[in-house]
Every structure is written in structure tokens, then in C-alpha cells.
Amino acid sequence: KQExxxxxAALSVPEGENLVLNCSFTDSxxxxxxxxxxxxxxxxxxxxxxQSSQREQTSGRxxxxxxxxxxxSTLYIAASQPGDSATYLCASGGSSNTGKLIFGQGTTxxxxx
Amino acid sequence: GxxxxxxxxxxxTEKGKYVELRCDPISGHTALYWYRQSLxxxxxxxxxxxxxxxxxxxxxxxxxxxxxxxEGSVSTLKIQRTERGDSAVYLCASSLGPRGRxxxxxxxxxxxxxxxxx
Numbered sequence: 001k002q003e004x005x006x007x008x009a010a011l012s013v014p015e016g017e018n019l020v021l022n023c024s025f026t027d028s029x030x031x032x033x034x035x036x037x038x039x040x041x042x043x044x045x046x047x048x049x050x051q052s053s054q055r056e057q058t059s060g061r062x063x064x065x066x067x068x069x070x071x072x073s074t075l076y077i078a079a080s081q082p083g084d085s086a087t088y089l090c091a092s093g094g095s096s097n098t099g100k101l102i103f104g105q106g107t108t109x110x111x112x113x
Numbered sequence: 114g115x116x117x118x119x120x121x122x123x124x125x126t127e128k129g130k131y132v133e134l135r136c137d138p139i140s141g142h143t144a145l146y147w148y149r150q151s152l153x154x155x156x157x158x159x160x161x162x163x164x165x166x167x168x169x170x171x172x173x174x175x176x177x178x179x180x181x182x183x184e185g186s187v188s189t190l191k192i193q194r195t196e197r198g199d200s201a202v203y204l205c206a207s208s209l210g211p212r213g214r215x216x217x218x219x220x221x222x223x224x225x226x227x228x229x230x231x
Binding site (some may be wrong): 004034036042043044045046049089091093098099100101102103104105106 | 148155157204219
């Protein structure tokens with residue numbers, strides 16, 4: 001059974017700092033890995049999707065990497081801003097043939113001005 | 114274009130009542146998913162539709178939960194004899210769907226329905 005873990009559960013950094021969020025998964029037979037952002041009381045916004053054949057994806061100040069062999073993914077946020085404050089969730093897709101996502105519990109990020 | 118929409122945004126009901134939650138996916142998306150998110154937790158998978166059929170309902174907690182997608186577009190999640198433990202945010206997501214052996218496509222989520230069972 002796939003298990004996804006995110007550490008740390010919460011993180012507070014000063015504005016402008018570069019930071020890394022970690023995600024680990026137990027079953028390396030995944031189809032993809034997706035990173036989401038969730039603002040309080042809101043739904044999930046997709047940030048990046050990494051297919052199993054890819055090593056990384058970039059969008060603006062965000063870069064996500066995937067290492068299937070070690071069961072790890074990281075989300076790198078460059079030059080953090082207060083508007084980046086939110087909960088970040090990673091989810092593994094696959095290891096079955098339905099595409100259902102298995103989520104971690106999230107990392108709540110606070111960027112202080 | 115329009116994203117995934119869910120109605121109602123909030124639903125308060127009494128224990129033992131029946132509720133229906135609606136999801137309208139992105140036009141053209143054949144895959145539809147329901148998830149449930151409790152406070153402080155990541156979403157948990159409930160059910161997956163490919164077209165009109167439920168391809169995977171392994172996440173439904175018990176037989177009080179049922180979902181339909183009769184025309185392959187809008188889906189309704191139905192909960193009978195609600196219990197206080199059913200209180201959560203119910204999220205719907207859609208994606209383009211599988212393309213043979215190609216990895217599944219990106220899932221796009223709706224804003225959720227917050228269900229409170231008193």
C-alpha cells in the first residue's frame with residue numbers, strides 16, 4: 001500500500017529565502033507525482049506534474065524533482081514571497097491503473113515579510 | 114475556460130439525513146474523482162469514474178456512500194444516514210483521462226463542499 005509522507009509539517013521562513021519541501025513515497029511504481037497548493041478554506045491548485053519518465057519540472061520560481069528509485073520528490077521555491085504562504089501537498093499517482101492520487105499530509109508554509 | 118465546479122459550497126445537515134453533493138467537471142474530461150479531506154489531513158481517495166462507469170470505488174468507506182455519473186459528465190456523491198464522522202470537505206477532480214499506457218494526466222480540483230453533520 002502506497003504511503004506518502006511530507007516533512008516538515010510546518011515551516012516558517014523570512015521573505016526572499018529559497019526553500020525546499022520534501023515528499024517521500026513507499027512504492028516507486030508510480031505513474032506520476034503532482035504538487036498542489038491549498039489556501040485556507042479553498043480547493044487544491046495544481047502546481048506541477050512530473051511524469052514517471054521525467055526527473056524534474058519547472059514553472060516560474062518553482063522546481064519539482066522526482067527520484068523514483070529513492071522514493072523522493074522535492075519542491076524548490078526560489079525567492080519566497082508572503083503570497084507563497086499556503087499548505088503544499090504532494091500526491092503520488094498510479095501504482096494502480098486508475099490514476100487515483102495518494103496524498104501526503106502537507107507542509108504548511110509561512111513566509112514572513 | 115471554466116474549471117471544476119461543486120455545489121453546494123457548504124452543507125449542514127442533521128445526523129441520519131440524506132445528502133447529495135454535485136460535481137461538474139471540466140468539459141471534455143472523461144476521468145472524474147471524488148476525495149474527502151478531514152481537517153489537517155491530505156485528501157483521501159473515494160471513487161474514480163472513467164466515463165459513466167465507476168472504475169474504482171475502493172475508497173468508499175461503507176455502503177452508505179454511493180456515487181453516480183449517468184451521462185459521463187456531472188457526478189453526484191450520495192450519502193445516506195449521515196453520521197457526525199462524515200463531516201469533512203468533499204473534493205471533486207477531473208482529468209483528461211488515460212491514454213493507453215501513457216501516464217495519467219494532471220488532475221484539476223474543484224473548490225469542495227464542506228459537509229457538517231450535527
